[in-house]
Amino acid sequence: MVDQDLLEILRCPYCVSGETRKPGDDPGQLQLLHDCWLVCQEPDCDRKYPIRDGIPVMLIEEGDKWASLSIEALPVPPPSE
Amino acid sequence: MGWIRLILALLGLVLAGLVIYWQLIVAEGTYLGPGVVALLYDWSAHVYERIKQFDVGDEQWFLGLPLVRALSLIPAPLVLDVATGTGRLPRALLRQPAFDGRVIGLDLSRRMLRQAVERTAQFADRLTYIWQDARRLPFDDDTFDAVTCLEALEFTPDAREVVAELVRVLRPGGVLLVSNRIGQDARWLPGRALSNEGFEQMLHSFPLEDVKRQSWQMDYDLVWAIKTGRPQGGGVRPLVEIARCPACRGQLNREARGLRCQDCGCDYPIAEDGVIEMIGKRAR
Secondary structure, eight states, rough: OOOOOHHHBBBBBHHHHHHGSSSSSOOBBBEEEETTEEEOOOOTOOEEHHHHHHHBOOHHHEEEEEEESSSGGSSSSOOOO | OOOHOOOOOEEEEEEHHHHHIIIISTTTGGGOHHHHHHHHHHHHHHHHHHHHHHHHHHIIIIIHHHHHHHHTTSSSSSEEEETTTTTTHHHHHHTTTTOOOOEEESSOOOOOOOHHHHHHHGGGGEEEEEOOOOTTTOBSSOEOOOEEEEEEOGSOHHHHHHHHHHHHEEEEEEEEEEEOSSSSSGGGGGTTSSHHHHHHHHHTTTEEEEEEEEEESEEEEEEEEEEEEEOSSTTOOOOHHOOOOOTTTTBBEEEEEEEEETTOOEEEBBBSSOBBBBOOOOOO
16 A cells, blocks of 8 residues: 555665665655656656555666656556566 | 496485575575575465464564564554565564554565465555565665564675664664574574674664564574664654544644644643643633
8 A cells, every 4th residue: 555654754765775875864755656656856866666566666676677768658557577 | 437426426416406405495595696585485475374384372472462562652653574575574563452553564575575465455554565675775764663674684695784774764762673593504504694692793783772682483583672862753743643632532733822623623722831721711
């Protein structure tokens, strides 16, 4: 289940953790699109994480896959694995 | 000398079998990388619960009950279970009648999560699963009232790296519950399983206090700890979130001079000395 409570605490793993953590108080915030995509709001990140069967796929490699695609071009719903 | 070659070949086969058994069954693929660990769990997801044979009583006694007690002062606590597998810990916790919080379960094996969703369907409204690697947790710092990670650290490339993430997302004053591998098999996990002393030393290199080890199973000890620092978040929430109208239990809004009920319109003034006066004169 992905609701507002979850969105408030969920972040882009690339931008919030490890050596790639972005500066600022609360980096890697995500925006929910079409109820099935989580888009990282950091200016130079562009990673997009699909929500499949109600489960956010927060793997960095998965986010990479969709980074080059514009928000408008994202398939809805995201294709299955 | 044909028979010598035959014996050597047989010895080679046995040796290869032992190495494969060691790498895939005992070490669960940990020396071959997290991708292999996840793949092995993907393959065995459908039989995992049958192999583990979790005992409901044990799960309540060792996990559910002590966690609920540790969180008892926090209204609606938020719990993260890393390497949640088939949802073992979420189940233990949500079965506790006193637990009124939410749980987020995270795992690297997608098929284990599928099992988890099925096996915890009755708790779906308070449970969320996320597919991600334990080494990069997708949450802001100081978010959770409790963070748990059971039977998993020794199968990650670097337990310290994972614990650093567990501690990062745990709020000060929050509860950490992890397990350390012990017993016979631990010796076959060099560089992965840590001694009790080594494990506690590693935990003490993080801002953790009150580290306590507890016997649990043949192969695992439980280790509890508290994140140091002044408790914030969690139990300390804005008053309007936790206060309710004593007349009708409606939600209260903050007004200029007091609190007003959204539902029945009752006003509760805040006196000059800061006391919220919920009994006494009640103005509309």
